[in-house]
Amino acid sequence: MDRLKDKVAIVFGAGPNIGGTTAHFLAREGARVCVTDVREDAASGTAQFIRERGWEAVSMVGDARNDADVQRIVAATVEKYGRLDIVVNMAGRVHWADVLDMQLDDWQDSVASFATAGMLTTQHSARAMLACGSQGSIIHLLSTAAHFGEADGAAYCAAKAALLNFARSAAMDLAHHGIRVNTVTPCSMEHQLWTTMRDEMFDPDWKQPERRGFYSRQEYLDQLPLRRFPRAADLAMATVFLASDESACMTGADLPVDAGLRFKYPTWTPGKHDPVDIGDYARATRVTRYGEEQELLTELLGEPIERP
Template sequence: MDRLKNKVAIVFGAGPNIGGTIAHFLAREGARVCVTDVKEEAAAAAADFIRERGWEAFGMAGDARRDEDVGRIVAATVERYGRLDIVVNMAGRVHWDDVLNMKRDDWDDSVASFATAGLLATQHGARAMLACGARGSIIHVMSTAAHFGEADGASYCAAKAGLLNFARSAAMDLAHHGIRVNTITPCSMEHQLWTTMRDEMFDPNWVQPERRGFYSRQEYLDQLPLRRFPRAADLAWAAVFLASDESSCMTGSDMAVDAGLRHKYPTWTPGKHDPLDINDYARATRVTRYGEEQELLTELLGQPIDRS
C-alpha cells in the first residue's frame, strides 16, 4: 500500500471510470493527489471519494487544452504539497465522422483534446519536477486508435497517434533529466457497457447507427483473446506501476492493457473457438465507480437482458 509514499500526483480527467480510478489507486498507494477535470463537480466528487477513504486529495476544475489552466493546476499542486512526482493525462473528447464530412472544428478539438493537452501536461509537469528535483513519471492514457486506422475515426486516430509519438519524443527529451514518459493503451472498456453502449446492450428496439466504422459489442468481444474487456482498475494498476520506482528503467514504453487484442494475428477470431455471448458477459458484469464494485449491471438497469 506504500508504493507511492511521499509522492505527489496530478490526474487530468477525473470521472468515476478511468481517470477517477487511477487517482484513487495512486492515493491508495500513498500519493497525495490533485484530481482535475473540465467539470468542477467531477473533480470535487473524485477528491471527496478519495478523502472519505482516508487518503489525501483535492480537486480543481480546468481545461487541459488551455495553457493557463494547466499551469494554474500544476502551480497550485506544488504550492499545496511542495513538489510534483507524477502526472497522468487522461483528458480528451472524441468526434466521429468520415473524412469527407469531417468538420474542421471537430478536427481541431480532437487535436487539442489529446495532442495539445498531452504537450501541456508534459511541459508544465516536467518543469515543476525539475524545479523540485524530482525524477518524475509522466503517463499518457492512449487508445488502440493510436495504433490502427478506424473508419469514421480519422480525427481521433490522428490525435491519439500524434500523442503516442509525442510521448516517445518527450521521453527522449526528458531522459537526461531522469523524468520518464510512458503510455498505457487500452481497447474498448468494460464500463462502456453501462455508459456509451447501454442502449445497444439492453434495448431490443435499438437500431445500429449508420457508421461504416461501427462494430457491435459482440464483434468486439469476439476479438479479445482473454475473453473480457479491460476494466478501469486494470489501467489504474498499470498507472501505479509506471508511477512507481518499480518501472525506473522504463521510458518511451507503451503498455498494452487490451486483453491481447493488439498482439493477436489479425485474421484470428478468438470468439469462434471460445464462444461467449455478450449478454451473458453483461449479466455477470459489475458496475464500478473509482474502481470499487457497485451492483450487477442488470440490477443497475432494473430490467432483464433481451436474448432474442
C-alpha cells in the same frame, strides 16, 4: 500499499471510471493527489471519494487543452504540497466522422484534446519536476486508435497517434533529467456497457447506427483473446506501476492493456473458438465506480439483455 509514499500526483481527467479509479489507486498507494477536470462535480466527487477513505486529495477545475489552466493547476499543486512526482493525462473528447464529412472544428478539437493537452501537461509538469528536484513519471492514456486506422475515426486516430509519438519524443528529451514519459493503451472498456453502449445492451428497440466504423459489443468481445473487456482498475494498476519506482528503468514505453487485442493475428477471431455471449457477459458484470464493485449491471440498468 506504500508504493507511492510521499509522492505528489496530478490526474488530468476525473470521474468514476478511468480517471477517478486511477486517482483512487494512486492515493491508496500513498500519493497525495490533485484531481482535475473541466467539470467541477467530476473533480470534487473523485477527491471527496478519496478523502472519505482516509487519503489525501484536492480537486481543481481546468481544461488540459488550455495553457493557462495547466500552468495554474501545476503551480497550485506544487504550492500546496511542495513538489510534483507523478502526472497522469487522460483528458480528451472524441469526434466521429467519415473523412469526407469531417468538420474542421471537430478535427482541431481532437488535436487539442489529445496532442495539445499532452504537450501542455508534459511541458508544465516537467518544468515543475525540474524546479523541485523530482525525477518524476508522466503517463498518458492512449487508445488502440493510436495504433490502428478506424473507419469514421480519422480525427481520433490521428490525434491519439500524435500523442503516442509525442510521448516517445518527450521521453527522449527528458531522459537526461531522470524524468520518465510512458503511455498506457486500452481498447474498448467494460464500463462502456453501462455508459456509452447502454442502449445497445438494454433497449429492445435499439437499431444499429448507420456508421461504417460501428461494431457491436458482441463483435468486439469476439476479437479479445482473454475473452473480457479491460476494466478501469486494469488501467489504474498499470498506471500505478509506471508511476512507481518499480518501472524506474522504463521510458518511452507503451503498455497495452487490451486483453491481447493488439497482438493477435488479424484474421483470427477468438470468439469463434471460445464463444462468450455478450448478454451472458453483461449479466455477470458488476458496475465499478472508482475501482470498487457496485451492483450487477442488470440491477443498475434493468432486464432484459436478450440480443448480442
